[in-house]
Amino acid sequence: MNVLLLGSGGREHALAWKLSQSPTCDTLYAAPGNPGIGDNATCVAIDMTDHAAVIEFCKGHDVGLVVIGPEAPLVDGLADSLRAGNIPTFGPSKAAAQLEGSKGFTKDLCERARIPTGGYIRTTSLDQAVAALADYTAPYVLKADGLAAGKGVVIAQDLDEAKAALSDMFGGGFGAAGAEVVIEEFLEGEEASFFALTDGTAIMPFGTAQDHKQVGEGDVGANTGGMGAYSPAPVLTEELQARTIKEIIQPTVDTMRAEGMPYSGVLYAGLMLTKTGPQLIEYNCRFGDPECQVLMMRLNGDLVQIMLACAQGRLSEVDAGFADETALTVVMAAKGYPGTPEKGGAIGLKEAESADAKIFHAGTKLVDGQLVANGGRVLNVTAKGANVTEAQARAYEAVDAVDFTSGFCRRDIGWKEVARER
Ligand code: AMP
Ligand code: GLY
DSSP, rough: OOOEEESHHHHHHHHHHHHHOOOOSSOEEEEETTTTTGTTTTTOOOOOTOOOHHHHHHHTEEEEEEEOOOHHHHHTTHHHHHHHHHHHTSSTTTTTTHHHOOHHHHHHHHHTOOOBBBOOESSSHHHHHHHHHGSSSSSSSEEESSOOOOOOOEEEHHHHHHHHHHHHHIIIIIIGGGGGGEEEOOSSSEEEEEEEESSSEEEEEEEEEOOOEEEETTTTEESOOOOOEEEEOTTTTTHHHHHHHHIHHHHHHHHHHHTOOOOOOEEEEEEEEEETOOOOEEESSSSTTHHHHHHHHOOOHHHHHHHHHHHOOOOGOOOOOOSEEEEEEEEEEEEETTSSSSOOOBOOOOTTTSSEEEEEESSEEEEETTTEEEEEEEEEEEEESHHHHHHHHHHHHHHTTOOOEEEOOSTTHHHHHHHHHO
């Protein structure tokens, strides 16, 4: 069977690597892809916003499964268009993707389904938002309702900062995403991510991870898309995972189905592990980047079979199977990230890869045969080991073998867990 993968980041390179290993996969196409993805797939230029063009490509190339990597085409309804064209698709409908596309939608769903999450209000008025701050205490959690490329959340330390952030949101600082704002109770604890596949009814736990959102070592400085991650996350014990499924994932899947928007695809729950148990911070309707890279590194199952079963409502017929080992990924970014990254810096990968280490490409491109940086996050250097300490040592060994003088990385990915393992 031929498969089409949409996207161009490190997440999609990891998916391409795994999809291409499936005996079921004849030709893997990727649009637009990147030079790393090009090692595993035939890269093609298709405009994802042109749904008819994607359908036409699939019909013309006998594509039996489409895998949608990023959130924007999901929130835009591409999965609905493909399904209407009878093309099996991994990824939720536009209605179901509201779980990521609208923070207010998710908070309301949590309320209806009694899912543990912070108290909140939704508002479309600056005056109402400012007045509502009186019901909360610092730090104030303020969120632009819509998609904001991971930048729509402000944690304000005092009232003045909160008011300024609200003015910015309603003033268009976050584009259309800020037309509505959610003010939320601040939750205390350690953050962890839980992944589950669902076909709308069946639920398959699909691994845990922890990432490092901040650019600086020790988790300080500006927020990024993620500077590194590891899986599994031992803080999410078997007991906490069972509670997450029972109290958060199951009621979400059941309520979405009961309300006529069955969720099909991967549900990525951002959790706060509070004193009283796991609480939902947010949902994403796609895999995490770079969390996907560490999940794929551990996955034993046939990803084409798993995703096809998910797309066809037969998820209960397949098994995932994850290695017990730990995988850890270090993001190598171009200097300047998360501000304006330096573009065009030369990259040499020489022999950085080994049996235990794999390098996924995020923002790279080929210029006259030379691999160069072409984005903020450039490479995801990923390794496996018996625990976080060992996976971390192997990942940094591979990092040190990469020649990327205009790049940088954090040297402490996994630090909390390494300290606990000591
Ligand atoms: P989000 O985009 O919703 O994941 O938020 C980005 C980050 O803001 C999260 O990873 C948390 O670190 C933080 N955050 C979001 N909501 C809350 C909350 N209610 N309490 C504490 N921290 C939060
Ligand atoms: N690494 C965080 C995300 O993909 O949303």
